[in-house]
Amino acid sequence: MKTAAASLLLFVLVMAGCSGETQESAESFEISGEGIQIEGAWARPASEGRMSAAYFLITNFEDQNDNLISVQSDVAQLVEIHESYELDNGMMGMREVPELEIPSQSTIRLEQGGLHIMLIQVTRTLADGETFELTLNFANHGEQIVEIPIRL
Numbered sequence: 001m002k003t004a005a006a007s008l009l010l011f012v013l014v015m016a017g018c019s020g021e022t023q024e025s026a027e028s029f030e031i032s033g034e035g036i037q038i039e040g041a042w043a044r045p046a047s048e049g050r051m052s053a054a055y056f057l058i059t060n061f062e063d064q065n066d067n068l069i070s071v072q073s074d075v076a077q078l079v080e081i082h083e084s085y086e087l088d089n090g091m092m093g094m095r096e097v098p099e100l101e102i103p104s105q106s107t108i109r110l111e112q113g114g115l116h117i118m119l120i121q122v123t124r125t126l127a128d129g130e131t132f133e134l135t136l137n138f139a140n141h142g143e144q145i146v147e148i149p150i151r152l
């Protein structure tokens with residue numbers, strides 16, 4: 001799955017809810033901390049009833065691997081962990097990932113055109129500048145609530 005995810009970064013995703021350009025950004029921060037840390041969280045604006053997607057970095061500072069097993073939010077009917085992939089015709093699709101492994105001492109990047117949290121049928125309009133909460137459930141680390149800023 002790692003290899004597939006990496007090659008997907010080469011493609012521009014054109015799809016409602018997950019659309020946008022892939023971004024070049026250096027991943028050069030010090031690995032220091034403890035537990036599971038979430039950084040750089042944001043989500044796309046969406047009208048009530050539509051889809052949004054949330055992105056962030058997850059770093060596992062523990063000595064053991066962990067798994068993100070589910071995600072919940074009050075602002076969507078359904079929240080799923082998704083990955084983007086290339087269809088046979090060269091278009092981009094996306095599909096649910098049952099759980100997301102976060103290896104010990106490493107960072108997993110959720111970003112446009114790659115892994116993302118899909119918010120399906122948002123229950124209120126998510127406007128630029130607002131925030132909402134996501135609850136991340138990790139197999140070892142338990143629940144972690146993350147404040148997600150909404151921006152374009």
Ligand SMILES: [Cu+2]
Pocket residue numbers: 017018053082083094095116117118
């Ligand atoms: Cu998706």
